Amino acid sequence: MTATQTGTTQRSSPELRLEQVTAGYFANDVVLDQVSLRVRPGAVTAVLGPNGSGKSTTLRVLSGFLAPRSGRVLLGEEDITALRVGERLHRGVSLLPQGRSVFPELTVLENLRLGAWTLRHDRAAMNGAVEAMLERYPSLRAFRDKPAGSLSGGQARLVEFARLLITRPAVLLIDEPSVGLAPVLVDEVYDEIIRLKQEGRTILLVDQNVQAAIEIADEVYTLAYGRNHLEGGRDRFEGQLDELIRGWLSL
Amino acid sequence: MAERSGSPVVSEDIALAPAVAAASVRRRPWWIGPVIAAAIFAVLGVLGFTLALGSVTTLIVVLLYVTIAQGWNLLGGYGGYLNFGAAVLFGTGAYTAAVLNSSLKWGFFATLPLAAAGAVIVSLVIGIATLRLRSHYFAIFTLVLTFLAAVVVRNVPLFGGANGVYVAVPIDGNNRAITLFVFVTLLVLAIIATIVAWAVEHSRFGNALVAIKEDEPAAQVLGVRTTSVKLWALVIGAALAGAAGAVYAFQTGYIEPNGTFDVSLSLDIVLLCVVGGLGSWIGPLIGGVIVVVLQQWLRVAIPDISLFGVQLPAEASRLVLGVLLIVFALFARRGIVGFVVRRRGRSVTV
C-alpha cells in the first residue's frame, strides 16, 4: 500500500467521547454497561477485549448504527447521540467496518463515488474527492473499472480505506483492520493508520490483534463484560501483553 | 480482574444469528387442549346426526377444511413455508379418485389411499424442485402452480378436459345416508389429521420445523436436515389434502378443473390457519369452524346488504376474507390460539 502525500489539511480534529453509555440489541439484554471513553485527536485510541466484551457494539454506537439506551455520544462539544449514520458522516465521523465492505457488484470507481455520496450535490467536489483518493492510493487506478467483488483481500482493503477517507473525515472508527489479510499487508495497514494519525485525525481502533494495536496506540481501553476494565497510555500495557491475555482467558 | 456483571451478556456477533429454540412454557395443564378438541369434535358429531341435510353439508366443509388445514399447517405454520397452492394437492387427490372411479370403476375405499398417494407424488415433485430455495420462491411457485394444474387437467383427455369427470356415489343408499357417510368419513379424517398435528407438535420433528422457521441457516448448522424435514412436512400435508380431495370428489359426484383448482380454496386454507393460529395443532380446528361459519353467513347476508344503494355482489365475501387475512397477518399473527395461550420463549444463543 504505497501512498503519496496529499494535502489533507485538517482543521484541528474534534475529540470523540462516549459518556456512560448503556446499549443492547434486543429488548432486555445489556451489551454495554455504563461505558465511557475518550478518543483524542492526533492519536490512536485502541479498544481491546475478549470476544463478547462489547468492542463491536462500541463502534456501532459511535458510528450511529445502534442507539444507546442511556448515555451520550459527544463530538467535540456537540451531542450527536441522536444523529443517524449519514448525519454523523456529515460531521466527519467515518467508519471502516470489519470484514469485506465493498459493494461487490459495483466497480471500484462506483464504490468510491458512492463513498462520496454526501458530496453529490457538488459534482466538482465529488470528482475532486475521487481524484484525491486515486492520488493517495495510485494503485487503485489500475483496477478502477473492475467489480469490487473480484479484488483480492488487499486490494479490497485499499478500496475500503479510500472510501473511508474520501469525505476527508476528521474522526475515523476502524474495526479489526487486519483480519483476513496476508501478514505483509497487515504491516502496511498499520503503517497507514499511523500516517492517518500523523495527519492529525482522531482515531478509534478496535482490534483482536492485541500486539499490533498496542504498538501503534497512544491510549488503550479494555472492556470486559461490556464494562470499562482497564485504561491507560501505551506504556502501561507494553510488556504486559501475556498477563493481559491470560487475564481475559480466565474471565 | 473484573467482576462478573449481573445480567448475562449476549454475544454481540449478530452475524451468527442466535438459534432460537422456543420452549413454550405453558401455564395451563396439558390436557386442556385435547379436551377442547375432543369437545369440538363431539359437538360436530352430534350436530351431524341431528341437523338438517343442508347444515350437514356445511359441517362437511368444516371437516374438509380442517383436514386439509392440519396438513398444510405442518409446513406452513410450524415450518414457515407458505404453500399458496393447497388447491393443487387437494385437486390431485380429487382427480385421482375421480379418474380411478370413472375409468376403472374402483370404489371409494379403494381410491382413497391412492388419491392420497397421488397427491404425495405430486408434492414430492414440487418439493424436490422448490424446497431447496428459500420460502419466498416456494410461495410464488405454489401459487402459480394452481393455474398450471388447471391447464394440465384441461388439456389431458384422461382427466376429462374442461368437461370434468363424473364420480359414482360412494355407497348405496339415499341422500341422507350418503351425506352421513361422507360426514362420518371426514370426521374420522379430521380427527386423524388433528392427532397427527398434535403428535408433530410434540415431537422432535415438530421442533425441527419450528427451528427452520425461526432461523433456517442456524438450524442447518445445528445439524437439522432441513430439506428432508420440509419434504416430510409437505408430504404429510399432501396425503391429508389428497384424501380430503377424494372424499370431496365422491361427495359432489362431479369435478371439473376450475372449481377444483381454485385459488379460493388455497385462500380459505391459509386464512383459517392464520385466524386459528399458525403453528398450533388446535389452530386449524378453531379456524376451520370460524372461517366456514363466517363464509356461510357472508354468503347469506351479503345479498341483503346494499352499500351506497348498490347491491353488493357475491364476490364481496371473498373481499372480506382477503381483508381479514391482511388484518390478521399484520396484527394478529398468532391467531386466536395466540390470544389465548401466551407462549414465553427463551432465547438460546449459539
Next chain:
Amino acid sequence: MLEQLLQAGVNGILLGGVYGGFAVGLSLILGVLRIVNIAHSAVLIIGALGYWQLVNGLGLDPLLAIVPIVLLGYLLGLGVQRGVAHYLRRESDTTVLLAFFGLMVVIETIAIIVWTTDTKTLDLHYLGGVLDLGFLRVPVARVVAAGLSFALLVALHLFLTRTLTGSAIRGLSSNRDVAEMVGIDGNRLSRHVFAMSIAFSAFGGTALALVVPFTPQDHLRWLAWAFLVVILGGLGSALRTLVAGVVIGVVESVVGVLLPFQYTYLVLYGLLAVVLLVRNQGLGGLKARSL
C-alpha cells in the same frame, strides 16, 4: 414452415419484450427491496383495467393514456410504501407474504366487482391494423407495446448503471448497512424503488392490454409468466430481464408452432423446473429482507 417459424420468432421477440416489461417490476422489488410482491400481477391487472377504462371508456388516445396510468402507479406506490413500511419493516417474511397474498385477493376481487369478469379488449384506435411486410405480419399494437417495453428496459438499465442514484440503488440492494454508512438514505431510496416497481407493473398492464384481451381472473397466468422471467433472468439486471423475457417469448411462440398450443405451458414450466434445479444457488441467497 420456415415462414411460420420466422413469424413465430418475430412474434416471440415482440411478446418477449412485453413479458420483460411487466416482469421488471417484480424483479426490482424482489431484487432491491427483497419484498415478495405476490400482488404484482394484481397491480398489472389494475393497470390494464384502468388503461382500458381510459381508452375504451373515456376515448383517450391509447399512447397518451399510458402516461397517467404509470404516474398513478408511481404515486400509489409512494403512498402505499409510506403507509405500510412501518409495519412491514419489523415483520417476518411470512407475515409479509400473507399480507400480500391477502392484498392480491382484495385487489383482484375489487377488480372483478368493478369491471366484472367479462373479457376486455382494448379499443386500439389508430393502433389497430397489421404491418404487412409480405413474409411477416405483425399487429401494430404489438410492435408499439414491445417497442415501449424495450425502450423502458434499456432506460432502466442505463439509469441503474450510469447514474449515481442508480449505483446507490444497486449498492443498497447489495449491502444495506454499508449503503447507510456512506450516507445514503435507505428509507427514501427504498420508497422510490418501491414506487418505481409499482409504476413498472402498471405499465406492464398497459402493454399487456395492447397485446391481448384479458379478464381480471387471468392475473395468475401473468404472475406465472413474470415469475418465469424473473427466475430465468435473475434479479438485479434490467438487461437480463429483457433477454429472459425474449427467450421465453420466442420459446413460447416457436413451441406453439411445433406442438399443439396447450403444451407450451408445460414446456415452459419444464424449462423452469430444470432451471430451478440447476440454478438453486443463485436464488437461495435472498434471505435478509429490507424495505
